[in-house]
Amino acid sequence: MGIFKKRVNEFPTPWTCAKAIREGGPETKLSMILMGFGNIIHGQIIKGLLYLAVEAAYVVFMIVNGFGFLRMLPSLGSVPQKEIWDEAQQIYVYTKGDQSILILLYGVATVLLTVLMICAWRGALKSAYKAECLAKQGRHVNNFAEDLKSLLHENLQKLLMTPPMFFIGAFTILPLIFMICMAFTNYSKLDGHLMLFDWVGLDNFKALFDSTSILGSTFWSVLGWTLVWAFFATFSNYIFGMIVSLLINRKGTRAKGFWRFCFVLSCAVPMFVSLLIMRTMLQPEGAVNVLLRNLGLIASDASLPFFTDPTWARVTVIIINIWVGVPYTLLQLTGVLQNIPEELYEAARVDGANSIQIFFKITLPYMLYVTTPYLITTFTGNVNNFNVIYLLSGGDPVTDLSSTAGKTDLLVTWLYKLTIDKQYYNIGAVIGILTFVILAAGALITYRNSKSYKEEGGF
Amino acid sequence: MKREKMHSAKTRRFINNSIVHAVLGVLAVIWVFPIVWVILTSFRAEKGSYVSTFLPKSYTIDNYIKLFTDTTILDFPQMFMNTLFIAVCSCILSTFYVLAVSYCLSRLRFKLRKPYMNMAMILGLFPGFMSMIAVYFILKALGMTEGNLIKLALILVYSGGAALGFQIAKGFFDTIPIAVDEAALLDGCTRWQIFTKITLPLSKPIVIYTTLTAFMGPWLDFIFAKVICRANSDQYTIAIGLWKMLEKEYIDNWYTCFAAGAVLISVPIAALFLYMQRYYVDGLSGAVKG
Structure with missing residues (x-):
């Protein structure tokens, strides 16, 4: 239950927003409308002006663009692009229509900016209230130079965390929200909704869960294979890596360093390189089949269907994944394995x-x-x-031509195919969300039952 | 009687050891074999992608020469320079981000600390490139998907999410005794001075590790590069170049060159990796113990 318990505020401060609104003086109350006013009154002129500049910039932006963006958001644009025959130049001229994708992007960005603005507003209010309180109590109010200096000491986290947060906001959070929004639209090459699209609510989710349609049945089979794959890929690597590590580290084994080097060498090669090599080796005319033919194990014109038969392909990717993954597991588990108390083993041997x-x-x-x-x-x-699936099999073989996924496609590679190749952006987004839901549910349950969660309590 | 027993125990151990060594030998061959094969292929003189013999019949270094001189279709030197430039820039940015964020989370106590860590965990559960196409639209709206700006776009993309991967560096900072910081605070150091003059010098291994992983990222990634570069072949990175060489229209002429290119970029990466592998171990066992 730990995760839902109410957190105790570890950082109590007398200068909160609610207090500022209730008990603040007139200059503080005025800074609710005119950000930074309270700061200016109390001598923090540069800080106040900065707050004011932020507010002005936001207001100007909203008037010039922002309201327009927000107004378009519910309809996502309605003016289609038109073709007009231009007599004079003897060509077709295209009128500029609405581009729903840009409207959506700008809209989401504006909403995000507004959220940031609210944070800044709260900050300004608190700062004004703090200045007021300090001035009333006759204590020192920091000037701008001192504020800057505090960034290097007690407020170091603000200095160090702001640029990374900005990047995360722009390149992780904004795209994610944007993508999640797409899941509720009909932005897809189907029915030609690439330029103009509308909100459709939960229709995409319904289509995907409807197991009678092609899309629905593909979804369930891909989901099933993804879980099977993840299970086998994780545990085959884990157990195999552990066995290899035990073999190398047991007492009687000579030249431990050499054996370890042999395995580590293969994960030193960039993963996409080794995967591409593996793929070419396993082609019908590739090195492995040639070797088997030369050794006389298969007929000279036969080849093993590594990526052409569904079952073969699935087993192949799992086995290749063992090849790729075991060295990493070996590296990571060796230390932990050596921490197992020796007494446990001795007691077991005595018994x-x-x-x-x-x-x-x-x-x-x-x-x-x-x-x-x-x-x-x-x-x-x-x-x-x-990486493993896309570079090895590319999701092949595709047995059912009407479906968009092959037999070894995972949810992610299917997502890639749907968005990049097919341009069914809405379905792709839905799959992304569902992947997240599955993972989040799984992670939550396991975390909460694990010893490390209970002891760490960090999450 | 007793002697016989000891003798049999000895033989059993000998047999066990032999079996283990034999198994390890077979496994080692399986693991090393593809690497040997690609090195041999990179020196293969016969043209074409698939040949009927397993080992090359004759050897040459022409493949390497062609890689650097034949720049008409796939410009390998250009790709190399692109990747190097992107790697250096994004390495500087992301190293700074990772170290700064890890230090804050490890040493400073502030209100957003736990929310930030939870957020990082939640974001980590989304498929990494679910947002890729959205990132592309954003970059396009900013006009960064044409010409040389693609490089800037790739740098931003590679370093954009860097600050979410703070776990290993934070785990390392956690192991530095807090008493060191306290002593410095008493002597009048600011937190910034502690970070730059004490924590960082004490954490050389993790600084090196972070720098190298950040540097290697652009050499290894090819999904983002592919989506953002699209058809701008003059902006391709190495990874897309090698991928292209295996496409149907190039594979016949470029297959052995692909092997040569793979060997060329694997050598430095392998060297870096072998150098860094102990930090992989430390990072995990440290985190588990804590």
């Missing part, structure tokens, strides 16, 4: 357990106990594992 029993009764439970967060991240990573 006559063999090494398989020891692995399943001691090593595995201990590791699962300690590395739950790692497993969750890996599982999440695998659900979103674009």
Whole structure:
């Protein structure tokens, strides 16, 4: 239940917004309308002017553009692009129609700016109230130079966090909101809604959950395969990596460094390079089939259907993923494995357990106990594992030509195909949201049941 | 009797050891084999993508020469310079972001700290490039998808989300004793001075690690680069170039060059990686212990 409990405010301050509105003096109240007024009165002239400038900039922006953007947001534009025959030049001239995508983008950006503005407004109000209180109590009110200096000390987080936050806002949050909005429109190449589109509410979700349509059945099969893939990819790597690590680190093994180097070498090669190499090696005419032919294991004109048969393709990607992933697992698990108390093993050996029993009764439970967060991240990573699938099989083979996804397509690669290749942006966005919902639900449940969550309490 | 038992235990151990070594040997071959194969292919003299022999019949270094001299279709040197430029710029930006954010989250206590960490976790659950197409529209609206501005766009995209990947660096900063900071505060240091003059010098490994991972990002990513560059072939990065070489229209002429290019960019990356691998281990085991 921890995650929903009300947080105690760890940073109590006497200068809150509510208090400023209730108890602030006239100059503070006036800064509700004229940001920075209170600061100017109390000698913080530059700070006050900065607040005022922010407000002025916002107001000007809203009058010139902002209101227009917001007004267009509900309808997303209605003027279509027209073709007009120009007699004089003997060509077709296109009139400028509305572009719904830009309207949506500008609208979302304006809303985000407004939220920022509200934060600035609250900041201004608090700052004015603080200045008023300090002045009343006869205490020192910081001037601008002192304010700047405080950025290097007690307010260092403001200096250091603002630029990264700005970037995250512009390149992660804004696009995400923008994309989520798309899920509720009919922005798609279907029915020619690439220029002009409208809000359609939950229609896209309904279409995707409707298992009688092609889209719906594709969705369920892709979702099923994604979960199967994520499960096998995570645990095959985990267990295999653990076994290899145990083999390398057991007492009797010689040349430990050499063995480790052999494995680590393969993850030192950039992943997209090794995946592309793997793909070419496994083609019908690729190196692996050639090798098998030369060895006489298959007929000289036959080739194994690594990426052409659905079951083969699925097994192939999981196995290649073991090849790609085990070195990383090896690197990351070795340290943890060596932390397992030696006494546990000794006790088990005294009781006559063999090494398989020891692995399943001691090593595995201990590791699962300690590395739950790692497993969750890996599982999440695998659900979103674009690289392996896209570079290896590209989602092939496509057995059902009417569907948009192949047999090894994950939700993410399907999302990529739908948005980039097919331009069904709305369906792509819906899939993105659903992926998030699945992952978030999974992560929440596991986190809350894991030891590390209970002890850390950070989330 | 006793002696026999000891003897059999010894033989069993010997057999066990032999089996383990044999298994490791087979596994090592499986893991190293594709790498050896691509190196051999990069020196292969026979043209064409798929050949009927597994090992090359004759060797040459023409593939490497062609990679750097034949710039008419796929301009490898140009791609190399593009990637280098983007990597250097985004490396500087993202290193600063990651270190700054990690330091704040590790050492400073402020109201937005936990909300920020929760937000980072939630954002991490969205498919990374779900927003990619939206990023493209934003960049397009800003007019950054034409000509040289594409480089700027890629730099912004690569460093944009960097501050969300603070976990490893924060874990490292957490291990520096807080007493060091307190002593410095008593001596009249500001927090900024503590950050630049004490924490950073004490955290050289993690600074190097962060710098190198940030530097490697643009060399390895090809999805964002592909979506943003589209048809502007003069702005391609290495990763798209290598991907292009395997497309149907180029693969016959460029297959061995692809292998050569892959070897060329793998060598520095492998060197960096082998150098950094201990930090991977430290980062995780530290986090688990804590």
